Amino acid sequence: MKFSQTPLDQKNRRNEKLFRMLFMMMAVLLVLPVLAVLSVLIYKGGPALSWDFFITNPTQGMTAGGIWPALVGTMWLVAVALSVSVPLGVSAAIYLSEYAKDNWLTRVINLAIINLAGVPSIVHALFGLGAFVLFFGLGKSILAASLTLAVMTLPEIIVTSREAMQAVPRPFREASWSLGATRWQTIRHIVLPNSGSGILTGIILGVSRTVGETAPIMFTGAAFFLPYMPETVWDQTMAMSLHLFVVATQVPDAPEALPFGVALSLIAMVLTLNTLSIIFRTRLRRKKKW
Amino acid sequence: MVSTAKLEFRDLSIRYGSETALEGVNLSIKPNEIFGIIGPANSGKTSFLRSINRMDEMTTGMKVGGSVLLDGTDVRAWRNVFALRSRIGVVFPLPVGLPMTIRQNVTMAPRMKGIKNKAVLEELVERCLRRAALWDEVKDRLDSLGSMLSGGQQQRLTIARALSQEPDILLLDEFSIAVDPVTTMRIEDVLKELKEEMTIVLVTNLVQQARRLADRTAFFLNGKCIEIGETEDLFTSDSRDPLTRDYVEGRFG
Amino acid sequence: MVKKQKIESGALAQSVNRAWVFDRVAKGIVFIGGISAIVFIISIFIFIFDQGMGFIAEDLKPGEFFGSEIWRPTSESNPTYGILALIAGTASITGLAMLVSVPFSLGAAVFISEFATGRVKEGLKVLIELLAAIPSVVWGFIGLSIMNPLIVQLFDVPIGLNMLNAGIILGLMAAPIMTTIAEDALKAVPDGYREAAEAMGATRWQVIRRVVLPSARNGLGAAILLGVGRAFGETMAVLMASGHAINLPTSPFDSVRALTATIAAELGETARGSTHYEALFTIGIFLLLITLCINLLADLVIRGGWKRRKL
Numbered sequence: 001m002k003f004s005q006t007p008l009d010q011k012n013r014r015n016e017k018l019f020r021m022l023f024m025m026m027a028v029l030l031v032l033p034v035l036a037v038l039s040v041l042i043y044k045g046g047p048a049l050s051w052d053f054f055i056t057n058p059t060q061g062m063t064a065g066g067i068w069p070a071l072v073g074t075m076w077l078v079a080v081a082l083s084v085s086v087p088l089g090v091s092a093a094i095y096l097s098e099y100a101k102d103n104w105l106t107r108v109i110n111l112a113i114i115n116l117a118g119v120p121s122i123v124h125a126l127f128g129l130g131a132f133v134l135f136f137g138l139g140k141s142i143l144a145a146s147l148t149l150a151v152m153t154l155p156e157i158i159v160t161s162r163e164a165m166q167a168v169p170r171p172f173r174e175a176s177w178s179l180g181a182t183r184w185q186t187i188r189h190i191v192l193p194n195s196g197s198g199i200l201t202g203i204i205l206g207v208s209r210t211v212g213e214t215a216p217i218m219f220t221g222a223a224f225f226l227p228y229m230p231e232t233v234w235d236q237t238m239a240m241s242l243h244l245f246v247v248a249t250q251v252p253d254a255p256e257a258l259p260f261g262v263a264l265s266l267i268a269m270v271l272t273l274n275t276l277s278i279i280f281r282t283r284l285r286r287k288k289k290w
Numbered sequence: 291m292v293s294t295a296k297l298e299f300r301d302l303s304i305r306y307g308s309e310t311a312l313e314g315v316n317l318s319i320k321p322n323e324i325f326g327i328i329g330p331a332n333s334g335k336t337s338f339l340r341s342i343n344r345m346d347e348m349t350t351g352m353k354v355g356g357s358v359l360l361d362g363t364d365v366r367a368w369r370n371v372f373a374l375r376s377r378i379g380v381v382f383p384l385p386v387g388l389p390m391t392i393r394q395n396v397t398m399a400p401r402m403k404g405i406k407n408k409a410v411l412e413e414l415v416e417r418c419l420r421r422a423a424l425w426d427e428v429k430d431r432l433d434s435l436g437s438m439l440s441g442g443q444q445q446r447l448t449i450a451r452a453l454s455q456e457p458d459i460l461l462l463d464e465f466s467i468a469v470d471p472v473t474t475m476r477i478e479d480v481l482k483e484l485k486e487e488m489t490i491v492l493v494t495n496l497v498q499q500a501r502r503l504a505d506r507t508a509f510f511l512n513g514k515c516i517e518i519g520e521t522e523d524l525f526t527s528d529s530r531d532p533l534t535r536d537y538v539e540g541r542f543g
Numbered sequence: 544m545v546k547k548q549k550i551e552s553g554a555l556a557q558s559v560n561r562a563w564v565f566d567r568v569a570k571g572i573v574f575i576g577g578i579s580a581i582v583f584i585i586s587i588f589i590f591i592f593d594q595g596m597g598f599i600a601e602d603l604k605p606g607e608f609f610g611s612e613i614w615r616p617t618s619e620s621n622p623t624y625g626i627l628a629l630i631a632g633t634a635s636i637t638g639l640a641m642l643v644s645v646p647f648s649l650g651a652a653v654f655i656s657e658f659a660t661g662r663v664k665e666g667l668k669v670l671i672e673l674l675a676a677i678p679s680v681v682w683g684f685i686g687l688s689i690m691n692p693l694i695v696q697l698f699d700v701p702i703g704l705n706m707l708n709a710g711i712i713l714g715l716m717a718a719p720i721m722t723t724i725a726e727d728a729l730k731a732v733p734d735g736y737r738e739a740a741e742a743m744g745a746t747r748w749q750v751i752r753r754v755v756l757p758s759a760r761n762g763l764g765a766a767i768l769l770g771v772g773r774a775f776g777e778t779m780a781v782l783m784a785s786g787h788a789i790n791l792p793t794s795p796f797d798s799v800r801a802l803t804a805t806i807a808a809e810l811g812e813t814a815r816g817s818t819h820y821e822a823l824f825t826i827g828i829f830l831l832l833i834t835l836c837i838n839l840l841a842d843l844v845i846r847g848g849w850k851r852r853k854l
Contacts, residue, residue: 012746019748020658026650027659030722031670033715037677037685091576099570100577102350111842112580118769118838119587119831120776121679122803125810126827130590134815151583158580175386175448178343179399179455180376182566189398194389212678215778215803219810241680248684249783256688263684267677274676278669370563402562 038271041264048261062225062247063254067262069229073142073237074269076230077217078210080146081153086203088150089157093199096158097165098187117155121215124152128220143233145221152216153206160205164198165191197284201277208273212266214241224250240266296321296459296489297342301356304337304346311337315356315515317508324481324490326504326521328497330542333510335493336383339461342491343378344371360459376403379452379488383464385444387436388451392419392428395436395447399455414454421484422450423476442473449477453484460490466499478503497538501525509534591831595824598624602818603825612791614805616819624822626829628789632706632799635792636781639710640717640774645767648718652725652766657751675719679779686712686784700796704786707795712784713774721770724845728762729755765845772837776830778803802826 052066059065100106128148138144168191176186222239224246230237244266248259295318304312312334319325327335344365346352358365368374376399388395396415405411415432419425424446428439436447445465452460466474481490481503494500500507501521508518517524517531524530525538536542602624611625655667686708694703732755740750756763786798787808806823813820
């Protein structure tokens, strides 16, 4: 016996296809801009890129020359910010995943993380100015700007690290505890070795975010233009993100390719970092140890 | 009396939040005996074991009342709970090979205690794996992952790991659940030998396993200890509790 | 058994002790990290209130602040601090962004969670992750240099830096977080629900509409709220793409100015402690409070809210 199709079946099947198409269109339209943006930036900014572009100073009132000081400045900011946010974020994650009990303090911490993640970047900028630049007297400096960035990326690092640690199955911990290992020994020998790559993925994403942020560093340590390179954390610095803002809005007679070149370099840095973290994650999924 | 018991439980009760898992348990376990605990699922057997090495402190919501005495001292009097745990070996229902090499699995406990001497550790690895009847199968691949062994091998690895602690007490929680019958028999032989050196508490869901191994056996049901006695008596005596008889003869559970 | 004696006495027992002390110390150290988030969120409040307090205590006229569309902080004779136009700017851009973004984000989430499989699914997720990674300032630059001439050409308007431009860009920026959270919510619907409905002969779409979407509605609501929060607090992109003109907008082609952008544009030119400087911090307080409300609300909704707590 064959099942015959009723008109209702046919209608349902048509509907099914229709909705599938509709949702697919929506998804495609959402991701299309990424590709479009990339193509335009490569098309228009590509010609500006050259080895010299990366390693020379901006010249002639920033209408010519390269991005070397901004590149170096961004690296300063990232390095100093990470040296604060990683220890703090990872230890917070260890506390939350391994030590914290399910009590009011843990709930308050989680609430604080959620809210810290939601604070607008410009409010972080105000905080950085009020706290680090003025109150702690760091002045406009790499240190103040990096601390601001560190506070900002902290929630992301905490959340991804905690997730990575919680993915380590509980029986491993219980086995280790019953061997007489302390909580810390268990963390050190069982939890961290098996969540390290996950934590690293989170840190890379944090770096990517740090590279792109502009508002929080505008008033805390990044300068529009500096004729010298930063030498200590007390100096101000140029930065890629702010440099893009400046050449795009404050230098009207810059040749068109210049801001596109800066934008392309910036986005290349960010997307490289993100791609790296994605590769890490897929490799991680493939070589499971249990 | 007190001094002859290795482990003694006085009015032990265990709760998870508002649920009672175990209530009013009084029993003592002699040195160098295999003490069997039988009973259906959810009768409080596993919770009983967890109270001995104070695993309740690592478990949200688990509360232990009454007292557990080890060599006459309340286990809660140990300030350093980790030192307490290092004297007690544990084997879990599902084999837990830690995600590190076989060698590292076995040397973890001694390394935690600060033993670094390579020769000592090597000797220990061989001795423990031999005693757990695993040496011949893994001696050529001590540096491969312990968590990638087969279930039965992982369970023997777990036993080797517990032996590396050189424990006074070995707790086994339904160790044969994920293990094939042949391996089960091999492990049972190992346990009979180990009895000479340590006190063994064997929780099992297989009543015949208790009969084969245990000197004395307790029957747990719904969070209560129904009966304790010489194992043979529990299986044959006429004076035993009717619930025990029904259970060991397979009428429920 | 000689070995055993050794372990129980002397040096080794002490070493266990050292481990115990070390564990205590480690706990103390990671605890500091653990409470750092609380410390920072409280510090943010304290420092921003501290800098903005002067304005609130002395110069704030609530009627003017919230009711006037005139923001003229630098006027010599009659400085006016009305943020109505700025609120209108932020609200109109955020609203437009949501209008553009919510259907697409939720639609994409449905496609990824319910229809797509294998490579297509992975690929879409990666692209959405990359979309989220594009920095604010690059979006602003795109608004300025690509969208701007495009809008001028397409709609024949004098300037392309306006509400429409900023709205579309903000929509794209808020989309990834909405898609991700919404997809998580859909994924959390147990497969048993779907299978039960399909076993009764429902088509995929019927299953989605009658089973999946209703059971995921809290998560979807939270996704939209977080998207609003993201768009609301965005700074650089809005600063560069909205035209930055103080204006009560009447059409999507009007230039507008957002609260966040105002702070970013003016803070650098104000003297510390001046009324203008403190007024900008007061806007910051306002922003902080609103985003806090949005986040708390989203958290409440995502955890099932007050109604479904006990199930």
